[in-house]
Amino acid sequence: MYKNKKVIFFQHLLIWLVLFSMPYILSYGQDPDINRLIAHFLVPMLFYAIIFYLNFFLLIDKFLFPKKTLRFILINLMAIAFFMFLKELIEDLFFQDLTRKPPGDNTKDGPPIKLFLYVQMISYAAPVLFSIAIKTTKQWMRTEAERKEAINFKLQTELQHLRYQLQPHFFFNSLNNIYSLVDISPEKAKSTIHSLGKLMRYLLYETNTELVPLSKEIEFMRKYIDLMKLRISDKTEVESSFPVADPSIKIAPLLFISLIENAFKHGVSANRESIISIDMTTQKNTVNFTIENHNFPKEDNDKSGSGIGLKNLEKRLQLLYPNKYTFEKELKTGVYRVHLTIETN
Structure with missing residues (x-):
């Protein structure tokens, strides 16, 4: 059991290392914009990881599996809204150069706010769905193993x-x-x-x-x-x-x-x-x-x-x-x- 936990730990660690290193791998030989990379990729990726493990270790077992679905959805919506707000706050405080328009730039501020929120919600909902899929699969495998053990x-x-x-x-x-x-x-x-x-x-x-x-x-x-x-x-x-x-x-x-x-x-x-x-x-x-x-x-x-x-x-x-x-x-x-x-x- 201890050995299996160590294997799972290193599997998760390897996956997140690959995900966090993807921008550097894809931009190999180029000079990446570090501030943009941190603000638009590393910070959201960190929040995705927090949401994933919050669900994986706590929320799914405590609310989703016991059929407290509404409470599970509300907590996740609150968590996603909090991290979206925190991301915008971090950009405003530490990465103003990315959001400030150069003088004389009369272009629009970006995509409509509804579309922006929709895309953000989808991106933050992805780790929730992944954690549900993995956790459900593990539970199914455990249930199947228990069923076979019961048959034996x-x-x-x-x-x-x-x-x-x-x-x-x-x-x-x-x-x-x-x-x-x-x-x-x-x-x-x-x-x-x-x-x-x-x-x-x-x-x-x-x-x-x-x-x-x-x-x-x-x-x-x-x-x-x-x-x-x-x-x-x-x-x-x-x-x-x-x-x-x-x-x-x-x-x-x-x-x-x-x-x-x-x-x-x-x-x-x-x-x-x-x-x-x-x-x-x-x-x-x-x-x-x-x-x-x-x-x-x-x-x-x-x-x-x-x-x-x-x-x-x-x-x-x-x-x-x-x-x-x-x-x-x-x-x-x-x-x-x-x-x-x-x-x-």
């Missing part, structure tokens, strides 16, 4: 919410399945506990970032599918196919897991045969994910599942990958199919 914060909150919802659900089911394996197959129970520990580690420590390698997400999904298989009978067949992910492909964490969980929630029946098919492919920086399952609607009083719906996923996709994804879902002849394509770059 909301996104991170949703990801956290997703993770916190996801953990208790399958951890609870997995622990129940592990408990049933302890007496039947102790070795398998040990292996399952080890896999569960890896899932917990991934959820707790590796999904707090904006992006994760796709290979890690695939590993997580494989382990999750293995754990979910423990609670289903032989009547449900689970097919899964994942690519050997390119290490350069990174993706937002936990996007696909709710689709897999949804398939296990609605695609398993205790007395009917069913198939859950999961397929992921990659092409350059595009990830294609398709999942199909037989659809067995749950009863209204069935509270199983994590409660993470497809609307939640769609909302996250809109925030994470605007105009970079397609999300299609259909129910046909008792089979529910979801196809998700994401451009990761």
Whole structure:
């Protein structure tokens, strides 16, 4: 922040140095009239700078942005009138030779007073308009940055919410399945506990970032599918196919897991045969994910599942990958199919 303020200070200083030196640059090699230069350029330029910074640091924040527009205009009109009067006073006191007519000069005094005042008002209003433009632009940039920060914060909150919802659900089911394996197959129970520990580690420590390698997400999904298989009978067949992910492909964490969980929630029946098919492919920086399952609607009083719906996923996709994804879902002849394509770059 301190460094940025120093940069802005030197930017302003450089601009005003260029403006104040323009007459000398344009009249290089000539003999300029110093008195005329001071009276008609340097003094007004100094007043322009005062008006600019008076608005930039005080009046715009205090009156214009809080919608006190009339007061803002009146104060500026008073300031402009004061500096116009002060300029004329300085010319009369210190630069009389510029305003005094030579003897015998019968020409008119100059342009009509109305035109003179109009031109003066325009010239003094310019720094006011410039300060408004710069200040408004800065406020817009700050507002836009805050908006993006709010979106990112909301996104991170949703990801956290997703993770916190996801953990208790399958951890609870997995622990129940592990408990049933302890007496039947102790070795398998040990292996399952080890896999569960890896899932917990991934959820707790590796999904707090904006992006994760796709290979890690695939590993997580494989382990999750293995754990979910423990609670289903032989009547449900689970097919899964994942690519050997390119290490350069990174993706937002936990996007696909709710689709897999949804398939296990609605695609398993205790007395009917069913198939859950999961397929992921990659092409350059595009990830294609398709999942199909037989659809067995749950009863209204069935509270199983994590409660993470497809609307939640769609909302996250809109925030994470605007105009970079397609999300299609259909129910046909008792089979529910979801196809998700994401451009990761």
